[in-house]
Amino acid sequence: MTDRRGLLIVLSGPSGVGKGTVRAAIFENNIFNYVYSVSATTRKMRPGEQDGVDYYYVTRSHFEELIRHDKLLEYAEYVGNYYGTPIEKIEENLAKGKDVFLEIEVQGALKVRERMSEGIFIFLAPPNLHELESRIIGRGTDDMAVIYERMQKAREEIEMMKHYDYVVVNDQVSNAVQKVNAIIQSEHLKVDRVVDQIQSQIRDYFQKGNEDL
Amino acid sequence: MTDRRGLLIVLSGPSGVGKGTVRAAIFENNIFNYVYSVSATTRKMRPGEQDGVDYYYVTRSHFEELIRHDKLLEYAEYVGNYYGTPIEKIEENLAKGKDVFLEIEVQGALKVRERMSEGIFIFLAPPNLHELESRIIGRGTDDMAVIYERMQKAREEIEMMKHYDYVVVNDQVSNAVQKVNAIIQSEHLKVDRVVDQIQSQIRDYFQKGNEDL
Known part of the structure; x- marks a missing residue:
């Protein structure tokens, strides 16, 4: 397949x-x-969470760069933090048949x-x-x-x-x-x-x- | 349902x-x-078969009447016998939600x-x-x-x-x-x-x- x-x-x-x-x-x-699509966020990592597992933890400027370069499938802001879905990994995995x-x-x-x-x-x-x-x-x-x-x-x-x-x-x-x-x-x-x-x-x-x- | x-x-x-x-x-x-849709046929019942379970066994003239009255979803003739799908039971069961x-x-x-x-x-x-x-x-x-x-x-x-x-x-x-x-x-x-x-x-x-x- x-x-x-x-x-x-x-x-x-x-x-x-x-x-x-x-x-x-x-x-x-x-x-x-x-393959679970891990979201990106600007909120701080909480105890027990892992980067790349629970979220990709990125800076605000990095996140805004992702927005500008159209690298998010969707994003939203909740209580001062961004949350979004990076498109690149998704495309990569879909292309591999996953x-x-x-x-x-x-x-x-x-x-x-x-x-x-x-x-x-x-x-x-x-x-x-x-x-x-x-x-x-x-x-x-x-x-x-x-x-x-x-x-x-x-x-x-x-x-x-x-x-x-x-x-x-x-x-x-x-x-x-x-x-x-x-x-x-x-x-x-x-x-x-x-x-x-x-x-x-x-x-x-x-x-x-x-x-x- | x-x-x-x-x-x-x-x-x-x-x-x-x-x-x-x-x-x-x-x-x-x-x-x-x-619900299994039982076919109609003009071929003879074989030992072990049951009318209404394996097939509906009908006469040739009855089968041709079903054809004329458009009561078969499809039919075909193999080696001198008719086989067909009676539409009435199907409609009845679908209407009941089955x-x-x-x-x-x-x-x-x-x-x-x-x-x-x-x-x-x-x-x-x-x-x-x-x-x-x-x-x-x-x-x-x-x-x-x-x-x-x-x-x-x-x-x-x-x-x-x-x-x-x-x-x-x-x-x-x-x-x-x-x-x-x-x-x-x-x-x-x-x-x-x-x-x-x-x-x-x-x-x-x-x-x-x-x-x-």
Whole structure:
């Protein structure tokens, strides 16, 4: 399969849905050898984190240079720090035939879609909105106004679902992992990805075969 | 999921590739509750066969009536007997939200594609043409001219692959079964199939939610 480009897999979904947990579970026993796309950030490295594993830690001026030279698939600024997806490693791995896995916020995913529309966009959805509400409350607020605001944001994000290819409901992490893997496996089986290979097998057989038969 | 139409799954491939074996293995422990589409035939019932299980056994005049009333998705005549796919049961099961599974020759599959283009068409391919040649020889001929003719037919059928959605290489039956199931599962996760359901969840939540928040 190394003669073929890998797939870009984008896992996204509203905040609170459990993207990080599902992604971690997929990479725990990464049976399909996906390459995880490590983001770049200007925030400081925290204890236990590793450069090139959790993030690429770069200076603000370096990050802005990446922006200027169009070397980020998408980026955003949160609380004074930049976060972005370096395009170079992704391209390198895809060209080697490796599947690259991106876990990203909804807005970021839509930007990625604009530039790499051939990616496989998977929307991770909450089992229902009451469940999402509980998870948001679990993250440490019971201010009704804050909850309402976050739920409105979730609603907007869920409505972005239509720009994705697949929807996986995160009812249980192990189910979600299994479904994501099934999607990726099935994408590899699409006829366009294998037709050339099989055509060339046919040519080989009938060139050699004619001598025997 | 009962409010949604089921999927029509068409498993096809060249003669000798092992379609029947893969289909039997899928239905051995039919964990996904596919409904098998039973063909109609005018050939006589053989010992051990059951009407409505192996085939619907009908008279020639009944079969020709089915043809005249356009009640077959496709049909063909082999060695003096008709074989065809009755459309009524398929429609009935799809309408109930059940996935209907069809195992069929390449020519038949292409006819089904014309009428039910929304089906999921899976081409079962041999691991390579030498393997297919061995299987054809294993079926009891060593006449080179016959083998060559069958391989030419297989070549033509393999070239029909481009009209399918997916290709599964039948290297091992258990692998092929797993792949077919992954394809069907992933087709169920396509955004178009779930978007309405989730939109209506959102409406429900925000109608009720507003009272609480």
